[in-house]
Amino acid sequence: MSIFKMINVCFEDNGQKIINNISHYIEQSTVTAFLGKPGSGKSTALKLLAGLITPTSGSITFEDKDIHSMTHKQNEAFRKRASFMFQDSALWANQDIYHNLELPLLLHFPDMSAAERKDRIKKITEIVEFHKPLIIRPASLSIGEQKKISFARALICEPEILFLDEPTESIDEKTEDLFISILKDFISQNKTVIYVSHDNYLINSFLCDKIYFEDGEIKEKILLDDINQIDDYYEGDL
Numbered sequence: 409m410s411i412f413k414m415i416n417v418c419f420e421d422n423g424q425k426i427i428n429n430i431s432h433y434i435e436q437s438t439v440t441a442f443l444g445k446p447g448s449g450k451s452t453a454l455k456l457l458a459g460l461i462t463p464t465s466g467s468i469t470f471e472d473k474d475i476h477s478m479t480h481k482q483n484e485a486f487r488k489r490a491s492f493m494f495q496d497s498a499l500w501a502n503q504d505i506y507h508n509l510e511l512p513l514l515l516h517f518p519d520m521s522a523a524e525r526k527d528r529i530k531k532i533t534e535i536v537e538f539h540k541p542l543i544i545r546p547a548s549l550s551i552g553e554q555k556k557i558s559f560a561r562a563l564i565c566e567p568e569i570l571f572l573d574e575p576t577e578s579i580d581e582k583t584e585d586l587f588i589s590i591l592k593d594f595i596s597q598n599k600t601v602i603y604v605s606h607d608n609y610l611i612n613s614f615l616c617d618k619i620y621f622e623d624g625e626i627k628e629k630i631l632l633d634d635i636n637q638i639d640d641y642y643e644g645d646l
């Protein structure tokens with residue numbers, strides 16, 4: 409089943425065309441990579457798909473509901489099921505790490521007890537191997553540590569769908585291996601991942617549909633369903 413359908417999507421800002429007429433369907437329990445040069449429109453396409461920005465024209469649906477005309481309640485339900493990890497982490501600067509991780513739980517699980525929230529926060533920080541005190545604020549963390557917290561925040565509500573924008577940018581090899589193993593575990597649970605990356609090590613870590621962007625358009629798609637020989641898959645220009 410196609411959970412996401414983007415049909416003839418355009419996005420303009422101040423008359424500037426940033427995304428130009430892209431169409432793509434994403435099936436449930438698949439991994440999709442948005443690839444392409446800097447400035448080609450990958451992050452914008454990911455934000456459009458996640459409903460964070462609104463297309464100028466065209467339609468984007470999630471389970472056949474238009475993401476941009478969902479009711480508040482439908483939108484909250486979608487947000488609970490789909491998390492977004494931003495390219496620049498986008499942690500709340502005026503909140504400590506604990507509250508950065510607690511806020512999604514407070515929003516999406518209002519009946520969860522404080523003890524259970526604490527337990528979830530402890531578990532997720534252990535999973536991403538973040539060992540600093542949680543009372544510090546994001547500004548005190550390195551970029552790589554911020555990525556860990558951003559990843560933890562995306563995972564804390566146990567979503568079905570992950571949107572990841574350059575999840576392994578600015579992190580060391582050990583942390584990258586850790587992120588990849590967490591993602592492999594996530595994917596093995598038949599969940600859906602849509603990510604943007606320039607990182608060939610990450611891209612070659614699991615099979616995925618590859619969507620290549622150029623100047624705000626989709627230039628090429630390499631879809632697993634179309635591949636007869638697995639060797640062809642690795643010949644694609646990353």
Ligand SMILES: Nc1ncnc2c1ncn2[C@@H]1O[C@H](COP(=O)(O)OP(=O)(O)OP(=O)(O)O)[C@@H](O)[C@H]1O
Pocket residue numbers: 421424426444445446447448449450451452453495
């Ligand atoms: N709201 C906006 N207003 C004006 N220009 C924008 C806006 N958002 C993005 N752009 C421009 O659109 C182009 C695509 O941006 P986008 O962030 O999607 O690229 P990207 O492929 O993710 O690049 P990178 O690999 O560097 O992250 C860029 O030239 C960017 O400056």
Ligand SMILES: [Mg+2]
Pocket residue numbers: 450451452495573604
């Ligand atoms: Mg980007």
